[in-house]
Amino acid sequence: MEIESVKLVYFSPTGTTKAVVQGIAHGINPGTVELIDITRPDARKQPLLTLENELLVIGVPVYMGRVPALLNEWLNSIQARNTPTVCVVVYGNRVYDDALLELKNIVTKCGCTPIACAAYLGEHSFSNSETPIAQGRPDEDDLHHAEIFGQKIREKLQSVSSISQVSAVHVPGTYPYGGVTKLWTVDFIAVSDECSQCGTCAEVCPVGAVDAENSRLIDIEKCITCCACIKNCPQSARSMKPGLVKDASVRLHTLYSQRKEPEYFI
Ligand SMILES: Cc1cc2nc3c(=O)[nH]c(=O)nc-3n(C[C@H](O)[C@H](O)[C@H](O)COP(=O)(O)O)c2cc1C
Numbered sequence: 001m002e003i004e005s006v007k008l009v010y011f012s013p014t015g016t017t018k019a020v021v022q023g024i025a026h027g028i029n030p031g032t033v034e035l036i037d038i039t040r041p042d043a044r045k046q047p048l049l050t051l052e053n054e055l056l057v058i059g060v061p062v063y064m065g066r067v068p069a070l071l072n073e074w075l076n077s078i079q080a081r082n083t084p085t086v087c088v089v090v091y092g093n094r095v096y097d098d099a100l101l102e103l104k105n106i107v108t109k110c111g112c113t114p115i116a117c118a119a120y121l122g123e124h125s126f127s128n129s130e131t132p133i134a135q136g137r138p139d140e141d142d143l144h145h146a147e148i149f150g151q152k153i154r155e156k157l158q159s160v161s162s163i164s165q166v167s168a169v170h171v172p173g174t175y176p177y178g179g180v181t182k183l184w185t186v187d188f189i190a191v192s193d194e195c196s197q198c199g200t201c202a203e204v205c206p207v208g209a210v211d212a213e214n215s216r217l218i219d220i221e222k223c224i225t226c227c228a229c230i231k232n233c234p235q236s237a238r239s240m241k242p243g244l245v246k247d248a249s250v251r252l253h254t255l256y257s258q259r260k261e262p263e264y265f266i
Pocket of ligand 1: 011012013014015016017018061062063064065066090091092093094095096121122123124125126183224225226227
């Protein structure tokens, strides 16, 4: 099978998932790559339709060992017809639990044919200069790994003449899934006087939780604690208040300091 085009789909509030799937696409080296960034709420209003002659690469971060629940509706609405698909989860050096299996099962139900899956490492959303967790990842080695994985995907597809000949992929995980889908409802963002009300935080929020006129106003019922607003603030005016999320950051920094390596299944 020749790959003519790749649809690169990603949800990536702090950019690590995007970097990983782009690294994989680099290795696949197709004619064209269409980026489908589903991070912003507007982008998730548009359903995805794909066919057998396209390759779909879908990347999501791991939230509490699961596929982020806010993506369920959009992911389940994908309309595919035997589309060869690569499932990728990116996690912050703790665990990915059953998230990869969950993503694979969701896309299979939508008509996709998983041909390869992988779990990569990304700097943890809760990481900061005081309590770094997987800081700087994906790094050069991770991106090299992603490129090699991309080349292997290409070779796998080139070794068959139709999608029906592709061997099944097995990934770790069990069903019913472990992990947690309900995220914390927590008021954890401190905004300093450095804030210039530039509106970047509202723009980058994947769930529209930050008020565009007053960046101090955060709807904590909507907030998914992704930290995109903290990490993207041009004035570094946003940080974590003492409490649940900051404590988690300290705990993760202490418990998960040992470097984990990416894995692929093909
Ligand atoms: C609410 C939430 C839950 C998370 N749960 C996990 C987890 O269970 N295991 C893990 O290793 N990392 C976890 N992370 C970290 C992210 O998976 C990781 O930082 C990822 O690289 C973020 O992707 P992004 O840069 O594309 O936003 C969590 C992050 C958030 C915000």
